[in-house]
Amino acid sequence: MSEAYMPGFGNDFETESLPNALPQGQNSPQKCNYGLYAEQLSGSPFTAPRGTNERSWLYRIRPSVRHTSHFSVHENTHWKTGPHISDPTVPIGQLRWNPVPMPNKKTTFIEGVRTMTTAGDVHTQVGMATHVYVCNTAMVDDYFFNADAELLIVPQLGTLEIFTEMGRINVEPLEIAIIPRGMIFQVSPVDGEARGYICENYGAKFTLPDRGPIGANCLANPRDFKTPVAAWEDKETDCRVHVKWCGNFYVTEIGHSPLDVIAWHGNYAPYKYDLRTFSPVGAILFDHPDPSIFTVLTAPSGEEGTANIDFVIFPPRWMVAEHTFRPPWYHRNIMSEFMGLIHGQYDAKEEGFVPGGMSLHNMMLPHGPDTMGFEKATSAELAPVKLDNTMAFMFETRFPQHVTSYAMDLETLHTDYLDYWKGLKKRFDGTIEGNWD
Numbered sequence: 160m161s162e163a164y165m166p167g168f169g170n171d172f173e174t175e176s177l178p179n180a181l182p183q184g185q186n187s188p189q190k191c192n193y194g195l196y197a198e199q200l201s202g203s204p205f206t207a208p209r210g211t212n213e214r215s216w217l218y219r220i221r222p223s224v225r226h227t228s229h230f231s232v233h234e235n236t237h238w239k240t241g242p243h244i245s246d247p248t249v250p251i252g253q254l255r256w257n258p259v260p261m262p263n264k265k266t267t268f269i270e271g272v273r274t275m276t277t278a279g280d281v282h283t284q285v286g287m288a289t290h291v292y293v294c295n296t297a298m299v300d301d302y303f304f305n306a307d308a309e310l311l312i313v314p315q316l317g318t319l320e321i322f323t324e325m326g327r328i329n330v331e332p333l334e335i336a337i338i339p340r341g342m343i344f345q346v347s348p349v350d351g352e353a354r355g356y357i358c359e360n361y362g363a364k365f366t367l368p369d370r371g372p373i374g375a376n377c378l379a380n381p382r383d384f385k386t387p388v389a390a391w392e393d394k395e396t397d398c399r400v401h402v403k404w405c406g407n408f409y410v411t412e413i414g415h416s417p418l419d420v421i422a423w424h425g426n427y428a429p430y431k432y433d434l435r436t437f438s439p440v441g442a443i444l445f446d447h448p449d450p451s452i453f454t455v456l457t458a459p460s461g462e463e464g465t466a467n468i469d470f471v472i473f474p475p476r477w478m479v480a481e482h483t484f485r486p487p488w489y490h491r492n493i494m495s496e497f498m499g500l501i502h503g504q505y506d507a508k509e510e511g512f513v514p515g516g517m518s519l520h521n522m523m524l525p526h527g528p529d530t531m532g533f534e535k536a537t538s539a540e541l542a543p544v545k546l547d548n549t550m551a552f553m554f555e556t557r558f559p560q561h562v563t564s565y566a567m568d569l570e571t572l573h574t575d576y577l578d579y580w581k582g583l584k585k586r587f588d589g590t591i592e593g594n595w596d
C-alpha cells in the first residue's frame with residue numbers, strides 16, 4: 160500500500176482523503192460532509208499549557224464508541240508491565256543477550272512482543288518498558304490500542320507497515336515509528352519476518368531535546384519527522400480490537416474495521432523518523448562529550464534535565480579527537496541503560512554485541528569498553544577515522560529497570576559477559592611517572 164507523509168515535528172497538521180471532508184472554520188459542524196462523525200482525541204489534559212497541549216479532530220465513518228463492544232480478558236503471555244520487581248533470588252549484574260529467536264509458529268506483531276525490562280509504574284504514568292518484537296504474520300482483522308503508553312518502535316530486521324487511525328506508516332531498519340497512546344493500529348511485516356525493539360513510554364510524550372548552545376540546527380531536525388496523511392478502509396468483517404489497559408489485555412469484537420478516519424487535523428498523531436538524517440555533533444579537538452549529545456527524542460519527567468526516557472543513538476561519524484581515548488569511557492550512572500544494535504558494530508565492544516542483540520547496564524552498575532576495545536583504542540594511531548557501518552541505540556531511564564523472568568531465562572543470555580572485561584589488568588606502577596606502554 161502506498162503511503163505519504165507531511166513533514167515537521169508536533170505541527171498542527173491537516174489532511175483529508177476526500178475533498179472537503181475536513182470542516183473549515185470549525186471543528187464540530189451540525190452535520191459533517193459525507194455523513195461523517197466528528198470526534199476529538201485528547202493526548203493531553205484539556206488545560207495543559209499550549210506548548211504541551213495535544214489533540215486531534217477525527218472525521219470518521221463511525222464514532223469510536225462503535226469500535227468497541229463488551230470487553231473480555233485476553234492473555235498476552237510475554238508482554239509485562241511495571242510495577243514489576245525482578246526475581247529477588249536472581250543476583251543483579253550487567254547483562255547482555257543475542258537476538259531472541261524468531262517464532263516457529265504464526266505470530267502477529269502484538270503476539271510477538273516479549274518484555275525484557277520494566278521501570279516505574281503504569282498506574283502513576285511514570286517509567287517505561289523495553290521489549291523486543293518478533294513477527295511473521297500480518298494482523299488482518301485484528302487491531303490494537305495501548306491505553307498505557309506511547310510506543311517507540313525500532314525495527315532491526317524487516318519493514319513494518321503500520322496502518323493507524325490517522326494514516327499508513329512504512330518503517331524499515333534505521334527508521335523509527337512513534338504510535339501515540341490510545342491510537343488504534345494494525346501491523347503487517349512487509350518482508351515476511353520482522354524483528355526489532357520497542358520502548359513503551361508510560362509517561363509524558365517524547366519530544367525533541369533542547370539544543371542549548373548548539374543552537375537552531377543539527378541533531379534531529381524537525382522537518383525530518385514524517386506524519387502520515389489520512390488513510391482508511393471501509394470493511395465490514397468480523398474484527399477484533401485488542402486493548403492493553405493498566406497492564407492487562409482485553410479484546411472486543413466488532414463487525415467492521417475501526418480504521419475509518421477520512422480526514423483529520425491536529426497535533427496528536429503518529430510519526431516516523433529516519434535515523435540517517437540525524438546530524439551528530441561531537442568532539443572536534445579532544446575528549447569525549449556525554450552521550451546526551453546523541454539524544455534523538457526525550458520524554459521528560461517533572462524534573463528538568465532528568466528524563467523519564469532518553470532515546471539516544473550512536474550513528475556513523477568521524478572520530479578526530481587528539482590525545483583522547485575515543486570510545487565511550489568507563490562509567491557508572493544513576494540512569495539505567497538498555498542498549499540495542501540495529502546493524503554493524505558498536506565502538507565500545509569489539510566482541511559479543513551483535514545486531515539484534517541487547518545489553519542492560521542498570522543503575523550504578525559499572526560498564527565500559529571490553530578488553531579488546533580498550534587495547535585497540537589505547538594503541539591506535541589517532542588519525543581522523545570514519546566510524547562507519549554502525550547504528551546502536553539506548554533507551555535510558557531515570558528508573559531502575561527490572562528484568563523479566565523471560566529475559567533471565569532466555570537461551571541467548573550471555574553467561575560470560577563479565578569475561579569480556581577480565582583482561583583489563585592492573586597497569587599501575589607508582590615508580591614510573593608518565594604514560595604506560
Ligand code: FE2
Nearest residue numbers: 490492496520
Ligand atoms: Fe553508560
